[in-house]
Amino acid sequence: MQQSCNMQRLLSEQPSTSSRMCVGRQVERTPRRGRQLASHDIRREALERAPEHLADTFSAQFAPITDVKAKRPPKETYSLDEVVYKASNGDLLDVVHDMDALAQFDAAHWRKVFDARVGTTSWPYGSGVWSKKEWVLPGISDDDIVSMFEGNSNLFWAERFGRQTLSMSDLWVKQCGNSHTGSFKDLGMTALVSQVNRIRRLKPGSISAVGCASTGDTSAALSAYCAAAGIPSIVFLPADKISMAQLVQPIANGALVLSIDTDFDGCMKLIRQVTAETPIYLANSMNSLRLEGQKTAAIEILQQFDWQVPDWVIIPGGNLGNIYAFYKGFKMARDLGLVDKLPRLVVAQTANANPLYRAYQRSQTKDAHEARLSDLEDKYEPIKAKTTFASAIQIGDPVSIDRAIMALQESNGIVEEATEEELMDAAARADRTGMFNCPHTGVALAALIKLRQRQVISPSDRTVVVSTAHGLKFTNSKVDYHSKAIPDMACQFANPPFSVKNDLGAVMDALRGQIGI
Protein backbone atom coordinates (compact mmCIF):
# COMPACT_ATOMS: atom_id res chain seq x y z
CA MET A 1 0.00 0.00 0.00
CA GLN A 2 2.80 2.38 0.89
CA GLN A 3 4.45 1.87 -2.48
CA SER A 4 1.31 2.28 -4.51
CA CYS A 5 0.55 5.47 -2.61
CA ASN A 6 4.00 6.71 -3.49
CA MET A 7 3.49 5.99 -7.12
CA GLN A 8 0.09 7.63 -7.11
CA ARG A 9 1.62 10.73 -5.63
CA LEU A 10 4.14 10.74 -8.42
CA LEU A 11 1.40 10.44 -10.96
CA SER A 12 -0.50 13.30 -9.39
CA GLU A 13 0.39 16.82 -10.42
CA GLN A 14 -1.31 18.13 -7.28
CA PRO A 15 0.70 18.83 -4.12
CA SER A 16 0.26 15.88 -1.83
CA THR A 17 -0.77 16.84 1.70
CA SER A 18 -0.94 14.66 4.74
CA SER A 19 -4.70 15.10 4.87
CA ARG A 20 -5.16 13.81 1.33
CA MET A 21 -6.11 10.17 1.03
CA CYS A 22 -3.88 8.20 -1.27
CA VAL A 23 -6.46 6.12 -3.11
CA GLY A 24 -5.37 4.79 -6.49
CA ARG A 25 -8.09 5.50 -9.00
CA GLN A 26 -9.10 8.65 -7.22
CA VAL A 27 -5.63 10.14 -7.76
CA GLU A 28 -5.36 8.94 -11.33
CA ARG A 29 -8.59 10.77 -12.15
CA THR A 30 -7.03 14.04 -10.96
CA PRO A 31 -6.66 16.25 -14.03
CA ARG A 32 -3.06 16.87 -15.03
CA ARG A 33 -2.07 20.44 -14.36
CA GLY A 34 -1.06 22.28 -17.51
CA ARG A 35 1.33 25.17 -17.80
CA GLN A 36 1.88 27.23 -14.71
CA LEU A 37 2.42 30.94 -14.35
CA ALA A 38 6.03 32.04 -14.62
CA SER A 39 5.77 33.51 -11.14
CA HIS A 40 4.82 30.12 -9.75
CA ASP A 41 7.66 28.71 -7.62
CA ILE A 42 7.71 25.19 -8.98
CA ARG A 43 10.82 24.24 -7.02
CA ARG A 44 9.19 25.31 -3.75
CA GLU A 45 6.05 23.43 -4.64
CA ALA A 46 8.08 20.30 -5.30
CA LEU A 47 9.69 20.64 -1.89
CA GLU A 48 6.26 20.87 -0.26
CA ARG A 49 5.28 17.76 -2.15
CA ALA A 50 8.40 16.27 -0.49
CA PRO A 51 8.74 12.84 -2.05
CA GLU A 52 11.35 11.77 0.47
CA HIS A 53 9.50 8.46 0.65
CA LEU A 54 11.09 7.64 -2.71
CA ALA A 55 14.43 7.13 -1.06
CA ASP A 56 12.91 4.17 0.78
CA THR A 57 11.13 2.70 -2.21
CA PHE A 58 13.79 2.82 -4.94
CA SER A 59 17.53 3.00 -4.57
CA ALA A 60 20.77 2.91 -6.51
CA GLN A 61 24.45 2.52 -5.68
CA PHE A 62 27.83 2.30 -7.39
CA ALA A 63 29.14 -1.19 -8.24
CA PRO A 64 32.03 -2.41 -10.44
CA ILE A 65 31.16 -2.78 -14.10
CA THR A 66 32.79 -6.24 -14.22
CA ASP A 67 30.22 -7.52 -11.73
CA VAL A 68 27.43 -5.94 -13.76
CA LYS A 69 28.77 -7.60 -16.89
CA ALA A 70 29.12 -10.96 -15.17
CA LYS A 71 25.55 -10.56 -13.84
CA ARG A 72 26.70 -11.44 -10.32
CA PRO A 73 26.14 -9.68 -6.98
CA PRO A 74 28.77 -6.94 -6.65
CA LYS A 75 31.82 -7.60 -4.47
CA GLU A 76 31.92 -3.99 -3.39
CA THR A 77 29.37 -1.19 -3.49
CA TYR A 78 29.46 2.50 -2.71
CA SER A 79 26.77 5.01 -1.84
CA LEU A 80 26.14 7.60 -4.54
CA ASP A 81 26.95 10.18 -1.85
CA GLU A 82 30.57 9.00 -1.77
CA VAL A 83 33.25 10.65 -3.88
CA VAL A 84 34.45 7.61 -5.79
CA TYR A 85 35.09 7.08 -9.50
CA LYS A 86 36.62 3.60 -9.73
CA ALA A 87 36.48 0.30 -7.88
CA SER A 88 39.39 -0.73 -5.64
CA ASN A 89 40.86 -2.88 -8.45
CA GLY A 90 40.63 0.00 -10.94
CA ASP A 91 37.43 -1.16 -12.65
CA LEU A 92 34.96 1.41 -13.91
CA LEU A 93 31.87 1.75 -11.76
CA ASP A 94 28.24 1.63 -12.81
CA VAL A 95 25.14 2.97 -11.07
CA VAL A 96 23.19 -0.15 -10.17
CA HIS A 97 19.48 0.20 -9.44
CA ASP A 98 17.33 -1.94 -7.18
CA MET A 99 15.55 -3.55 -10.11
CA ASP A 100 13.32 -5.66 -7.86
CA ALA A 101 11.89 -2.50 -6.33
CA LEU A 102 11.29 -0.97 -9.75
CA ALA A 103 9.78 -4.24 -10.99
CA GLN A 104 7.08 -4.08 -8.33
CA PHE A 105 5.37 -1.72 -10.73
CA ASP A 106 4.44 -3.17 -14.06
CA ALA A 107 5.45 -1.93 -17.48
CA ALA A 108 2.08 -0.31 -18.15
CA HIS A 109 2.47 1.66 -14.97
CA TRP A 110 5.92 3.01 -15.88
CA ARG A 111 4.85 3.88 -19.40
CA LYS A 112 1.91 5.77 -18.00
CA VAL A 113 4.01 7.64 -15.42
CA PHE A 114 6.63 8.63 -17.99
CA ASP A 115 4.13 9.58 -20.68
CA ALA A 116 2.13 11.72 -18.23
CA ARG A 117 5.15 13.87 -17.44
CA VAL A 118 6.17 14.83 -20.99
CA GLY A 119 5.74 18.52 -21.70
CA THR A 120 4.72 19.58 -18.19
CA THR A 121 6.32 22.33 -16.13
CA SER A 122 6.01 20.34 -12.94
CA TRP A 123 9.35 20.37 -11.10
CA PRO A 124 11.48 18.40 -11.88
CA TYR A 125 9.45 16.14 -14.16
CA GLY A 126 9.26 18.62 -17.04
CA SER A 127 12.87 17.62 -17.73
CA GLY A 128 13.28 14.66 -20.06
CA VAL A 129 15.86 13.30 -17.62
CA TRP A 130 13.91 13.87 -14.41
CA SER A 131 10.69 12.62 -15.95
CA LYS A 132 12.45 9.26 -15.46
CA LYS A 133 13.70 10.20 -12.00
CA GLU A 134 13.01 6.83 -10.33
CA TRP A 135 15.23 5.17 -12.95
CA VAL A 136 17.94 7.84 -12.77
CA LEU A 137 18.74 9.00 -9.22
CA PRO A 138 15.76 7.87 -7.16
CA GLY A 139 17.06 9.03 -3.81
CA ILE A 140 17.70 12.66 -4.62
CA SER A 141 15.46 15.34 -3.21
CA ASP A 142 13.69 17.45 -5.82
CA ASP A 143 15.16 20.51 -4.18
CA ASP A 144 18.75 19.38 -4.87
CA ILE A 145 18.07 18.96 -8.56
CA VAL A 146 19.80 21.37 -10.94
CA SER A 147 17.84 21.25 -14.18
CA MET A 148 17.18 23.37 -17.22
CA PHE A 149 14.39 21.06 -18.33
CA GLU A 150 16.81 19.34 -20.69
CA GLY A 151 15.90 16.33 -22.82
CA ASN A 152 12.60 15.75 -24.61
CA SER A 153 14.58 16.41 -27.80
CA ASN A 154 12.82 15.90 -31.09
CA LEU A 155 13.07 12.68 -33.05
CA PHE A 156 13.10 13.88 -36.63
CA TRP A 157 11.81 11.71 -39.47
CA ALA A 158 14.59 12.14 -42.06
CA GLU A 159 12.14 11.27 -44.78
CA ARG A 160 13.79 13.00 -47.75
CA PHE A 161 17.38 12.10 -46.84
CA GLY A 162 16.36 8.50 -46.19
CA ARG A 163 14.40 8.14 -49.41
CA GLN A 164 16.71 10.00 -51.80
CA THR A 165 20.12 9.06 -50.48
CA LEU A 166 19.57 5.64 -48.96
CA SER A 167 16.27 4.26 -50.30
CA MET A 168 15.13 4.05 -46.71
CA SER A 169 11.61 4.63 -45.48
CA ASP A 170 12.06 4.61 -41.73
CA LEU A 171 15.09 6.75 -40.93
CA TRP A 172 15.06 9.02 -37.88
CA VAL A 173 17.47 11.48 -36.30
CA LYS A 174 17.39 11.97 -32.53
CA GLN A 175 18.30 15.63 -32.16
CA CYS A 176 20.18 15.56 -28.85
CA GLY A 177 22.00 18.75 -29.88
CA ASN A 178 18.75 20.72 -29.62
CA SER A 179 19.50 21.35 -26.01
CA HIS A 180 20.45 24.05 -23.55
CA THR A 181 24.20 24.05 -24.29
CA GLY A 182 23.84 22.47 -27.72
CA SER A 183 24.84 18.87 -27.03
CA PHE A 184 23.69 15.66 -25.35
CA LYS A 185 26.04 16.40 -22.45
CA ASP A 186 23.26 18.37 -20.73
CA LEU A 187 21.46 15.08 -20.07
CA GLY A 188 24.35 13.72 -18.05
CA MET A 189 25.36 16.97 -16.45
CA THR A 190 21.98 17.62 -14.84
CA ALA A 191 22.34 14.26 -13.06
CA LEU A 192 25.95 14.81 -11.99
CA VAL A 193 25.64 18.43 -10.84
CA SER A 194 22.42 17.61 -8.95
CA GLN A 195 24.22 14.86 -7.06
CA VAL A 196 27.12 17.25 -6.37
CA ASN A 197 24.60 19.75 -5.02
CA ARG A 198 23.28 17.06 -2.69
CA ILE A 199 26.74 15.97 -1.49
CA ARG A 200 27.76 19.58 -0.83
CA ARG A 201 24.62 20.00 1.29
CA LEU A 202 25.11 16.72 3.17
CA LYS A 203 28.89 17.08 3.61
CA PRO A 204 29.85 20.75 3.54
CA GLY A 205 33.44 21.30 2.36
CA SER A 206 33.74 17.90 0.70
CA ILE A 207 33.54 19.25 -2.86
CA SER A 208 35.00 22.69 -3.57
CA ALA A 209 34.54 22.70 -7.35
CA VAL A 210 33.69 20.41 -10.25
CA GLY A 211 36.20 19.82 -13.04
CA CYS A 212 36.47 18.09 -16.39
CA ALA A 213 38.71 17.57 -19.38
CA SER A 214 36.86 18.38 -22.52
CA THR A 215 36.79 18.56 -26.28
CA GLY A 216 34.24 21.35 -25.85
CA ASP A 217 30.81 19.95 -25.11
CA THR A 218 31.29 18.49 -21.64
CA SER A 219 32.90 21.77 -20.54
CA ALA A 220 29.98 23.80 -21.90
CA ALA A 221 27.44 21.67 -20.07
CA LEU A 222 29.43 21.51 -16.84
CA SER A 223 29.96 25.27 -16.67
CA ALA A 224 26.30 26.02 -17.42
CA TYR A 225 24.89 23.64 -14.80
CA CYS A 226 27.45 24.71 -12.20
CA ALA A 227 26.66 28.36 -12.91
CA ALA A 228 22.96 27.62 -12.45
CA ALA A 229 23.70 26.01 -9.08
CA GLY A 230 26.33 28.51 -7.94
CA ILE A 231 29.07 25.86 -7.83
CA PRO A 232 32.61 26.70 -9.08
CA SER A 233 33.64 24.85 -12.23
CA ILE A 234 37.06 24.20 -13.78
CA VAL A 235 37.63 23.02 -17.34
CA PHE A 236 40.80 21.65 -18.97
CA LEU A 237 40.70 22.19 -22.72
CA PRO A 238 43.24 21.09 -25.34
CA ALA A 239 44.61 24.37 -26.73
CA ASP A 240 43.47 25.23 -30.27
CA LYS A 241 41.54 21.98 -30.67
CA ILE A 242 37.97 23.06 -29.98
CA SER A 243 35.63 25.38 -31.84
CA MET A 244 35.32 29.05 -30.88
CA ALA A 245 31.62 28.59 -30.09
CA GLN A 246 32.51 25.81 -27.64
CA LEU A 247 35.37 27.76 -26.06
CA VAL A 248 33.25 30.79 -25.35
CA GLN A 249 30.58 28.79 -23.51
CA PRO A 250 32.52 28.07 -20.27
CA ILE A 251 34.09 31.50 -20.48
CA ALA A 252 30.64 33.11 -20.53
CA ASN A 253 29.40 30.89 -17.70
CA GLY A 254 32.25 31.95 -15.42
CA ALA A 255 34.23 28.69 -15.31
CA LEU A 256 37.96 28.67 -14.66
CA VAL A 257 39.20 27.76 -18.14
CA LEU A 258 42.67 26.23 -18.57
CA SER A 259 43.70 25.97 -22.19
CA ILE A 260 46.43 23.33 -22.03
CA ASP A 261 49.11 22.61 -24.58
CA THR A 262 48.15 18.98 -25.13
CA ASP A 263 45.35 16.91 -26.66
CA PHE A 264 42.15 15.66 -24.97
CA ASP A 265 43.81 12.49 -23.71
CA GLY A 266 46.50 14.64 -22.08
CA CYS A 267 43.85 16.85 -20.45
CA MET A 268 42.01 13.75 -19.23
CA LYS A 269 45.15 12.39 -17.60
CA LEU A 270 45.70 15.71 -15.83
CA ILE A 271 42.13 16.08 -14.55
CA ARG A 272 42.21 12.52 -13.20
CA GLN A 273 45.37 13.35 -11.26
CA VAL A 274 43.98 16.65 -10.00
CA THR A 275 40.64 15.21 -8.90
CA ALA A 276 42.39 12.33 -7.14
CA GLU A 277 44.33 14.76 -4.97
CA THR A 278 41.93 17.65 -4.36
CA PRO A 279 38.29 18.25 -3.39
CA ILE A 280 37.57 18.95 -7.07
CA TYR A 281 34.90 16.52 -8.26
CA LEU A 282 35.36 14.73 -11.62
CA ALA A 283 32.61 15.44 -14.15
CA ASN A 284 33.78 13.36 -17.11
CA SER A 285 31.78 10.31 -18.10
CA MET A 286 34.28 8.10 -16.30
CA ASN A 287 32.00 9.17 -13.45
CA SER A 288 29.03 6.91 -14.05
CA LEU A 289 26.53 9.42 -12.63
CA ARG A 290 26.71 11.18 -15.99
CA LEU A 291 25.52 8.10 -17.85
CA GLU A 292 22.39 7.88 -15.72
CA GLY A 293 21.19 11.11 -17.29
CA GLN A 294 22.42 10.28 -20.77
CA LYS A 295 20.60 6.93 -20.81
CA THR A 296 17.25 8.73 -20.77
CA ALA A 297 17.73 9.64 -24.45
CA ALA A 298 17.36 5.93 -25.25
CA ILE A 299 14.21 5.62 -23.16
CA GLU A 300 12.89 8.75 -24.84
CA ILE A 301 13.39 7.17 -28.28
CA LEU A 302 11.29 4.17 -27.22
CA GLN A 303 8.67 6.51 -25.83
CA GLN A 304 8.63 8.56 -29.04
CA PHE A 305 8.04 5.37 -31.02
CA ASP A 306 5.16 4.54 -28.70
CA TRP A 307 7.31 1.93 -26.96
CA GLN A 308 8.40 0.20 -30.16
CA VAL A 309 12.08 -0.75 -30.51
CA PRO A 310 14.01 0.51 -33.55
CA ASP A 311 16.19 -2.00 -35.43
CA TRP A 312 19.35 0.11 -35.34
CA VAL A 313 20.73 3.03 -33.35
CA ILE A 314 23.91 4.69 -34.66
CA ILE A 315 25.95 6.76 -32.21
CA PRO A 316 29.16 8.73 -32.78
CA GLY A 317 31.77 7.55 -30.27
CA GLY A 318 34.70 9.34 -28.62
CA ASN A 319 35.28 8.76 -24.91
CA LEU A 320 32.66 5.99 -25.34
CA GLY A 321 30.42 6.75 -22.39
CA ASN A 322 27.37 7.52 -24.50
CA ILE A 323 27.19 4.16 -26.26
CA TYR A 324 26.99 2.50 -22.86
CA ALA A 325 24.42 5.03 -21.69
CA PHE A 326 22.18 4.19 -24.66
CA TYR A 327 22.64 0.48 -24.10
CA LYS A 328 21.74 0.89 -20.44
CA GLY A 329 18.60 2.90 -21.18
CA PHE A 330 17.38 0.33 -23.67
CA LYS A 331 18.30 -2.53 -21.34
CA MET A 332 16.44 -1.09 -18.35
CA ALA A 333 13.34 -0.65 -20.49
CA ARG A 334 13.63 -4.23 -21.67
CA ASP A 335 14.38 -5.69 -18.25
CA LEU A 336 11.37 -3.92 -16.75
CA GLY A 337 9.17 -5.18 -19.56
CA LEU A 338 8.41 -1.87 -21.31
CA VAL A 339 9.81 -3.33 -24.52
CA ASP A 340 10.80 -6.84 -25.52
CA LYS A 341 14.25 -6.49 -27.12
CA LEU A 342 17.30 -4.28 -27.64
CA PRO A 343 18.12 -2.49 -30.88
CA ARG A 344 21.45 -3.27 -32.54
CA LEU A 345 23.89 -0.50 -31.64
CA VAL A 346 26.48 0.95 -34.00
CA VAL A 347 29.45 2.99 -32.78
CA ALA A 348 30.63 5.39 -35.48
CA GLN A 349 34.20 6.67 -35.17
CA THR A 350 36.20 9.09 -37.25
CA ALA A 351 39.07 7.35 -39.06
CA ASN A 352 41.43 9.83 -37.40
CA ALA A 353 40.42 8.70 -33.90
CA ASN A 354 39.30 5.10 -34.27
CA PRO A 355 40.79 2.86 -31.56
CA LEU A 356 37.57 0.86 -31.16
CA TYR A 357 37.11 0.48 -34.91
CA ARG A 358 40.65 -0.88 -35.19
CA ALA A 359 39.92 -3.45 -32.49
CA TYR A 360 36.72 -4.37 -34.32
CA GLN A 361 38.66 -4.83 -37.57
CA ARG A 362 41.22 -6.98 -35.82
CA SER A 363 38.39 -9.12 -34.41
CA GLN A 364 36.92 -9.77 -37.80
CA THR A 365 36.12 -13.31 -38.83
CA LYS A 366 36.45 -14.62 -42.38
CA ASP A 367 32.91 -13.44 -42.98
CA ALA A 368 33.92 -9.86 -43.77
CA HIS A 369 32.33 -7.07 -41.73
CA GLU A 370 31.22 -9.39 -38.93
CA ALA A 371 33.48 -9.35 -35.88
CA ARG A 372 33.85 -11.79 -33.05
CA LEU A 373 32.73 -9.35 -30.37
CA SER A 374 34.14 -11.52 -27.59
CA ASP A 375 37.63 -10.77 -28.97
CA LEU A 376 37.31 -6.99 -28.70
CA GLU A 377 38.98 -6.64 -25.28
CA ASP A 378 42.06 -8.55 -26.42
CA LYS A 379 42.33 -6.72 -29.71
CA TYR A 380 41.97 -3.23 -28.27
CA GLU A 381 44.87 -0.76 -28.06
CA PRO A 382 44.74 3.00 -27.44
CA ILE A 383 46.13 5.21 -30.20
CA LYS A 384 47.29 8.78 -30.69
CA ALA A 385 44.29 10.53 -32.24
CA LYS A 386 44.83 12.77 -35.25
CA THR A 387 43.19 16.09 -36.05
CA THR A 388 39.64 15.75 -37.34
CA PHE A 389 36.71 17.99 -38.19
CA ALA A 390 34.82 15.88 -35.67
CA SER A 391 36.96 17.54 -33.02
CA ALA A 392 34.74 16.55 -30.08
CA ILE A 393 35.59 12.89 -30.71
CA GLN A 394 39.32 13.36 -31.29
CA ILE A 395 40.07 10.84 -28.55
CA GLY A 396 42.60 8.02 -28.79
CA ASP A 397 42.38 6.54 -25.29
CA PRO A 398 38.68 6.46 -24.37
CA VAL A 399 38.06 6.03 -20.65
CA SER A 400 34.84 4.04 -21.12
CA ILE A 401 36.28 1.44 -23.47
CA ASP A 402 35.24 -1.47 -21.20
CA ARG A 403 31.69 -0.24 -20.97
CA ALA A 404 31.51 0.32 -24.73
CA ILE A 405 32.72 -3.20 -25.48
CA MET A 406 30.10 -4.58 -23.12
CA ALA A 407 27.36 -2.55 -24.86
CA LEU A 408 28.48 -3.88 -28.26
CA GLN A 409 28.65 -7.46 -27.06
CA GLU A 410 25.23 -7.35 -25.45
CA SER A 411 23.51 -5.65 -28.39
CA ASN A 412 25.21 -7.57 -31.21
CA GLY A 413 26.70 -4.24 -32.19
CA ILE A 414 28.87 -2.99 -35.02
CA VAL A 415 31.68 -0.46 -35.25
CA GLU A 416 32.09 1.63 -38.40
CA GLU A 417 34.41 4.48 -39.30
CA ALA A 418 34.28 7.54 -41.57
CA THR A 419 37.10 9.45 -43.24
CA GLU A 420 37.18 13.24 -43.13
CA GLU A 421 35.71 13.47 -46.61
CA GLU A 422 33.01 10.90 -45.87
CA LEU A 423 31.88 12.64 -42.69
CA MET A 424 31.85 16.13 -44.20
CA ASP A 425 30.03 14.94 -47.33
CA ALA A 426 27.46 13.02 -45.29
CA ALA A 427 26.76 16.03 -43.07
CA ALA A 428 26.48 18.34 -46.10
CA ARG A 429 24.22 15.95 -48.01
CA ALA A 430 21.88 15.62 -45.07
CA ASP A 431 21.95 19.40 -44.55
CA ARG A 432 20.56 19.71 -48.08
CA THR A 433 17.43 17.95 -46.80
CA GLY A 434 16.85 20.42 -43.99
CA MET A 435 19.20 19.35 -41.21
CA PHE A 436 22.18 21.33 -39.91
CA ASN A 437 24.52 18.64 -38.79
CA CYS A 438 27.64 18.83 -36.66
CA PRO A 439 30.62 16.81 -37.97
CA HIS A 440 30.05 14.11 -35.32
CA THR A 441 26.56 13.52 -36.62
CA GLY A 442 28.27 13.47 -40.03
CA VAL A 443 30.35 10.52 -38.78
CA ALA A 444 27.18 8.64 -37.81
CA LEU A 445 25.47 9.49 -41.10
CA ALA A 446 28.53 8.35 -43.07
CA ALA A 447 28.53 5.09 -41.12
CA LEU A 448 24.87 4.64 -42.02
CA ILE A 449 25.60 5.23 -45.70
CA LYS A 450 28.31 2.56 -45.63
CA LEU A 451 26.13 0.05 -43.78
CA ARG A 452 23.35 0.61 -46.31
CA GLN A 453 25.76 0.22 -49.23
CA ARG A 454 26.85 -3.12 -47.81
CA GLN A 455 23.20 -4.09 -47.21
CA VAL A 456 23.85 -4.60 -43.51
CA ILE A 457 20.98 -2.20 -42.85
CA SER A 458 17.94 -2.90 -45.03
CA PRO A 459 15.73 -0.30 -46.75
CA SER A 460 12.82 -0.83 -44.35
CA ASP A 461 14.83 -1.16 -41.13
CA ARG A 462 13.78 1.39 -38.56
CA THR A 463 17.03 3.23 -37.94
CA VAL A 464 17.89 6.07 -35.57
CA VAL A 465 20.96 8.25 -36.03
CA VAL A 466 21.89 10.05 -32.83
CA SER A 467 22.80 13.66 -33.54
CA THR A 468 24.99 14.59 -30.61
CA ALA A 469 25.55 18.33 -31.00
CA HIS A 470 24.07 21.35 -32.71
CA GLY A 471 25.65 22.28 -36.04
CA LEU A 472 25.84 25.92 -34.99
CA LYS A 473 28.69 25.00 -32.62
CA PHE A 474 30.76 23.88 -35.61
CA THR A 475 30.11 26.51 -38.27
CA ASN A 476 33.82 26.90 -39.07
CA SER A 477 33.98 23.44 -40.57
CA LYS A 478 30.89 24.18 -42.66
CA VAL A 479 32.34 27.49 -43.84
CA ASP A 480 35.54 25.70 -44.89
CA TYR A 481 33.55 23.01 -46.69
CA HIS A 482 31.22 25.33 -48.54
CA SER A 483 34.16 27.61 -49.48
CA LYS A 484 35.91 24.54 -50.88
CA ALA A 485 38.83 25.57 -48.71
CA ILE A 486 39.76 22.09 -47.46
CA PRO A 487 42.97 20.70 -48.99
CA ASP A 488 42.54 17.36 -50.79
CA MET A 489 38.75 17.37 -50.39
CA ALA A 490 36.42 17.73 -53.39
CA CYS A 491 33.63 19.16 -51.19
CA GLN A 492 31.16 17.81 -53.74
CA PHE A 493 28.09 19.09 -51.91
CA ALA A 494 29.47 22.62 -51.37
CA ASN A 495 27.05 25.45 -52.02
CA PRO A 496 29.17 28.60 -52.00
CA PRO A 497 27.47 32.00 -52.18
CA PHE A 498 27.82 34.15 -55.30
CA SER A 499 29.17 37.68 -55.09
CA VAL A 500 26.91 39.91 -57.16
CA LYS A 501 27.11 43.63 -57.92
CA ASN A 502 24.37 45.90 -56.60
CA ASP A 503 22.66 45.96 -59.98
CA LEU A 504 19.37 44.39 -61.18
CA GLY A 505 20.94 43.12 -64.40
CA ALA A 506 23.73 41.40 -62.51
CA VAL A 507 21.22 39.89 -60.09
CA MET A 508 19.06 38.62 -62.97
CA ASP A 509 22.11 37.15 -64.72
CA ALA A 510 23.03 35.34 -61.55
CA LEU A 511 19.50 33.96 -61.15
CA ARG A 512 19.32 32.87 -64.83
CA GLY A 513 22.74 31.26 -64.64
CA GLN A 514 22.03 29.32 -61.52
CA ILE A 515 18.41 28.32 -61.48
CA GLY A 516 17.41 29.02 -65.05
CA ILE A 517 14.72 31.62 -64.40
Ligand SMILES: Cc1ncc(COP(=O)(O)O)c(C=O)c1O
Ligand atom coordinates in the same frame (compact mmCIF):
# COMPACT_ATOMS: atom_id res chain seq x y z
C1 LIG B 1 29.34 16.19 -30.11
C2 LIG B 1 29.83 14.90 -29.56
N1 LIG B 1 29.48 13.77 -30.17
C3 LIG B 1 29.88 12.59 -29.72
C4 LIG B 1 30.69 12.49 -28.61
C5 LIG B 1 31.09 11.12 -28.18
O1 LIG B 1 30.50 10.75 -26.96
P1 LIG B 1 31.27 9.75 -26.04
O2 LIG B 1 32.52 10.45 -25.59
O3 LIG B 1 30.36 9.49 -24.92
O4 LIG B 1 31.60 8.58 -26.87
C6 LIG B 1 31.12 13.64 -27.96
C7 LIG B 1 32.03 13.61 -26.81
O5 LIG B 1 32.90 12.78 -26.72
C8 LIG B 1 30.65 14.87 -28.43
O6 LIG B 1 30.98 16.00 -27.81
Ligand SMILES: N[C@@H](CCOP(=O)(O)O)C(=O)O
Ligand atom coordinates in the same frame (compact mmCIF):
# COMPACT_ATOMS: atom_id res chain seq x y z
N1 LIG C 1 33.32 15.06 -26.26
C1 LIG C 1 33.60 15.16 -24.90
C2 LIG C 1 34.84 14.43 -24.48
C3 LIG C 1 34.79 14.07 -23.04
O1 LIG C 1 33.79 13.15 -22.86
P1 LIG C 1 33.08 12.81 -21.49
O2 LIG C 1 31.72 12.39 -21.92
O3 LIG C 1 33.87 11.76 -20.87
O4 LIG C 1 33.03 14.02 -20.65
C4 LIG C 1 33.62 16.64 -24.53
O5 LIG C 1 32.79 17.35 -25.05
O6 LIG C 1 34.43 17.07 -23.76
